[in-house]
Amino acid sequence: MELTKLFQNKLSFFDADLKTKQEVIDFLVSKLKTEKVVTDEKIFKEAILKREGEFSTGIGDAIATPHAINEVVTKPTIAFMKLKNPIEWGSMDNKPVSLVFMIATNDTSGDTHLAAIGDLSTVLVKEEIRLALMEVKNFKSFISALEVKVESKKIAPKDGVYDxxxxxxxxxxxxxxxxxxxxxxxxxxxxxxxxxxxxxxxxxxxxxxxxxxxxxxxxxxxxxxxxxxxxxxxxxxxxxxxxxxxxxxxxxxxxxxxxxxxxxxxxxxxxxxxxESGGEFSLKKFAEVKGNLLAGVSRMLPFVVAGGIILGIGFLIDFAAGNGEAGDIFGSVSPVAGWFSAIGKTSMMMMVPILSAYIAYTIVGPQGLMPGMIAGLLADGTGGFAYSLPNKEGVFADWSGLWSKLIPGNIPMNSGFIGGIVGAYAAGLIVFGLTMAFKKFNKNFHGVRDIVLIPVLSLLGICLTMFVINIPLGYTMYGIKSGLIWLSKQNLLILVAMIIGFMMCVDMGGPINKIAYTLGTLSVGGGLGSLNDNPQLTTIMAAAMAAGMIPPLGIAVSTIMFRKVWASKEKDAAKSNWLLGAFFITEGAIPFMITDPKRIAVSGMAGGTITGLLVGAFKITLGAPHGGVAVFPLLKSYLVSSSSAAIGLGISLYILAIVVGTFTMATILGLWKTIDVKKGKLVIA
Missing domain, CATH: 3.40.50.2300 (Response regulator)
Structure with missing residues (x-):
């Protein structure tokens, strides 16, 4: 396929008067949808923004190539825009962009279009073509500029040897x-x-x-x-x-x-x-802690979110059936509630194993998946085969507590997510070491090496490692639980809730946000202690969800309170944030964060901190790890003892905390933008 065949007259724009990177992306994605190049505008835009979030596609020399590979693309296409005035894009050379090539492709259209797209970089690197593109006025002159023939000089190797x-x-x-x-x-x-x-x-x-x-x-x-x-x-x-x-x-x-x-x-x-080894092995990967953790958390989230919402359905059914005082068995008293709760619990049970598995996978590739998952299962005690408690007579059930029998006393062995993370790194090291040790293995036995030797030895290695490290890490997790229980008894969970609220709004879906959210899910899943003994620990989850709703809602409210300091397209885009915020989808704020990181982040952190503080002060708890307004009936406030009153008060005060945080963010954000507009620091399209 020729490069020029990927362009269309209706998807080429000249001297466009747009002011920001976000406006350009919104415009081009919208046109791709209009021309039926993409079937879902939202999904494709998210893919484009995700790629921009990894690092800027501003390749320098006034050129940007935003691109995404997604199944919603019907045919490989490149949309082109020549801007009337250069705009900031965060380019590699720190210079503004005038020429934008938005590449839309998929994995189902064969390879010929990939060759053509690859040729685009070959074309754009030539100065003569770049200068010609700066002067184009219409589609015909644009295609002519792309087809300019530039003779490339290459020096032949001597005797086949390249310098x-x-x-x-x-x-x-x-x-x-x-x-x-x-x-x-x-x-x-x-x-x-x-x-x-x-x-x-x-x-x-x-x-x-x-x-x-x-x-x-x-x-x-x-x-x-x-x-x-x-x-x-x-x-x-x-x-x-x-x-x-x-x-x-x-x-x-x-x-x-x-x-x-x-x-x-x-x-x-x-x-x-x-x-030849078929894996991705490098010591440098162990140092990429942020990327490794985010990879694990991103794979874990579907289990937590889907499982949490379905578990919440089980809770709601039991609540409607009048079983609200059931304590730890709440959600399983009614048979119908139990059916939903079994699904939710099974899904959430996989949180730490999936986290560990994909951290190890990210570090050393497919060979790390199995030992990483086993490390997570052992860290969390999932299944009870290795760790469990005996009955009152000191007898273990069949096939349970098989490792606990070897350990005297009541040494804590559940290391939770801490053990899962450490275990994932240990699994990675074991696989890395075995792969290096078998590097010169005879090629005829590579199948035996990869299918038998490395899996068996890595399984034994990670199990021995977890048997040892679960003791110190178990005490570490026990200390965290004890500390949170102490804070709860001293009525100091308000401080934890405030910090969680702040963390949820720092990077809005990034690693700090995910750490706060993971702590919240652990409070619901029992990873931070028994809910019968410490029901108020789920205040952490309540604070995380409330604060996570603030950024999208704060932006939406600000566009109404301060209409003059928001571009019309921003106001239109913010309309979806009402729904996203209501259902605890913090990522709805990310497109705005990309174009205005300082104002959005700081105002969001202020709103999230206040919301977390209020949730802690009102002693509000939440028994589901996701769902937004859908799980509000599960809220309780421990300011009162009556169950029905606790639910009613919990919902009312929770809404109040969210409203206060939302208006705090909206006000700070709006006033900040207003001041900067008056000073000439901010121009509104």
Missing amino acids: VVGITACPTGIAHTYLAAEKLEEYATNLGLSVKIETQGRRGTENKLTQDEVDNAKVIILAHDKNIAGMNRFSGKQIIDTSTKDGIYNGKELIENFGKDGKTITGKNVSGNDE
Whole structure:
């Protein structure tokens, strides 16, 4: 497929008078929906914004290439916009953007379109074409500019030996991968050096380097933002391991300073994997704590959210049946309630195992999935096979407490999410060590190695590890539980609730938000203690959900209270935040956060802190980990002892806490924007 075939007259816009990155994204996504290129505007926009959240698609030289690979795309298409005035995009070169190419593609249209999209980076890297694009006035001149023939000079290798070799790779593999390759080739050629760059992009590995080419190269540069395959080729070699951004903008210096500065390292330390082993193994992955934890939490959330909502249905049925005083068995007294609660409990039971499994998977690939999950199961005591308590006569049930029998006394062995995280890293280390140990295994026995030896040995290794570390980590978890129980008895949970409220609004879906939310779910799931003994611990969950509702609601209210300081498109976009906020979907604030991070975050943190403080002060508890207004009937306030009064008061005071936090955020945000508009710091379209 030719590159120009991906463009349409109706999806090409010239001298557009838009002011912000968000306006451009909203406009182009809307037009893609109008032209039936995408079937769901919301899903595709979320995919575009998610990609922007990873790192900016502003590739420099006044160009941005926002892109997404999603099943809602009906046919591969590139929407183009030439802006009347440059806008800020957070580009790699810190310069504004004038040319925007929005790439919409999927995984079901074959490979020819991927080749064409890859060619876009090849075209945009050429200065003559960029200058021509700056002057286009209509679709015809635009296509003509793309088709300008520019002769590229390349220096032939001597006896098949290249001076410079390298690999480029980015997460989506459709933009920065090819741009970095083109720029590195350009830098090397301008220095009078022969060059060959392998690309590991969406269309597969191209221009693949041979072992001889690697062995004889004078300079080796790996410019990548994800793990790269075939790292065995660079074992023991001197290389530069860097990002695509560094390759694009500093390639000349990287080549000239090769071996002369601290960027040159040995191949064994690079983030990647050996193609023959089939896994992704690198010590660098262990240091990416934030990314590893977020990967685990993101995989865990569907179990918690879906399970929590269905568990809430079981609670509601029991409440309607008059079983509100049932304590720990609330939700299982009525047979119908029990049916729903069984589903919810089963799903939520998988929280820590899934968290651990996917942390390990992120670090070492598929081989880490099994030992990571086992680590989570053992950390949480799921199933009771390893850990359980004996009955009153000191007898264990059949097939239960098989490890507990080996441990004297009542040593706490449930290490919960802390043990799950530590266990995931331990599983990763074990798999990494075994893979390195079997690296030179005879190829004829690779199947036995990967299917039998590594799984069996990693299972035994992680179980022995968890048997040992569950004791100190169990005491750690016991200490956290005891501390929270003490705070509860001293009426100091208000401080915890306030901190949770603040954390929920710091990054609105990021790691800090997820830590706060995880603590809340543990209070509901029993991970922080028995709800019979400490019913007020679920104040943590109540605070997390209330504060998580503030950012989207605060933005929606602010657009009404301070209409003049919001663009018309922002006001339209904020309408959906009423529904998103009501159902505890904090991420509804993210599109606004991208365009105005400081004002949104600070005002949100103020509102969330006040809401958390009020929830704690009103002693409100919540027995479900998600659902927003759908689970309000499960709220209780321990300011009164009567069950029915506690529910009524809990719902009323909870709404009050949310309203106060929402108006606090809306007021701060609106006044801040008003002041900045008057000072000329903010321009409203």
